[in-house]
Amino acid sequence: MIKSMTGFGRGSAEGDHVKATVEIRAVNNRHLDVHVRLPQELASMEIAIKKQVAAALKRGRVDATIGLERATTSSYSVNREAVRSYLDALKVLKDEFGFSGDVPAEAVLRLPGILQSGSETAGTESDVALVVTEALTAALVELVAMRAVEGAELAAEM
Numbered sequence: 111m112i113k114s115m116t117g118f119g120r121g122s123a124e125g126d127h128v129k130a131t132v133e134i135r136a137v138n139n140r141h142l143d144v145h146v147r148l149p150q151e152l153a154s155m156e157i158a159i160k161k162q163v164a165a166a167l168k169r170g171r172v173d174a175t176i177g178l179e180r181a182t183t184s185s186y187s188v189n190r191e192a193v194r195s196y197l198d199a200l201k202v203l204k205d206e207f208g209f210s211g212d213v214p215a216e217a218v219l220r221l222p223g224i225l226q227s228g229s230e231t232a233g234t235e236s237d238v239a240l241v242v243t244e245a246l247t248a249a250l251v252e253l254v255a256m257r258a259v260e261g262a263e264l265a266a267e268m
Contacts, residue, residue, distance in 0.1 A: 121248025
């Protein structure tokens with residue numbers, strides 16, 4: 111059976127408080143060339159992802175994009191040290207350079223580093239790995255099926 115070198119597959123999977131989405135695009139290439147784009151928190155999975163792709167595909171330039179959504183509970187705290195530093199700098203501006211006026215609290219909150227996120231992220235690392243693997247498998251199945259259909263159409267034309 112002739113298989114096309116081009117194809118697309120999308121897969122998604124959900125677990126407890128975690129959802130992964132994978133999109134895979136493949137185009138013609140003499141050898142297997144896998145490129146993975148994924149969130150920084152999944153960087154440790156890159157080699158396993160490439161191995162899974164290599165097990166399913168033998169040739170082609172493959173671009174895999176992985177997205178991850180987690181359910182989070184957010185809480186914020188004020189970085190008091192950063193506020194003090196900004197206010198000290200403001201005092202210097204007033205004392206040494208003659209600036210005047212007050213700074214509203216809303217303006218201070220917009221400064222970088224003032225609010226710190228204390229979000230609690232749901233989903234353990236093993237849960238995330240399982241969900242990503244499921245989504246990747248679904249995307250690969252779809253990609254392989256698309257390559258087979260396109261290959262059959264090419265064979266019919268020949």
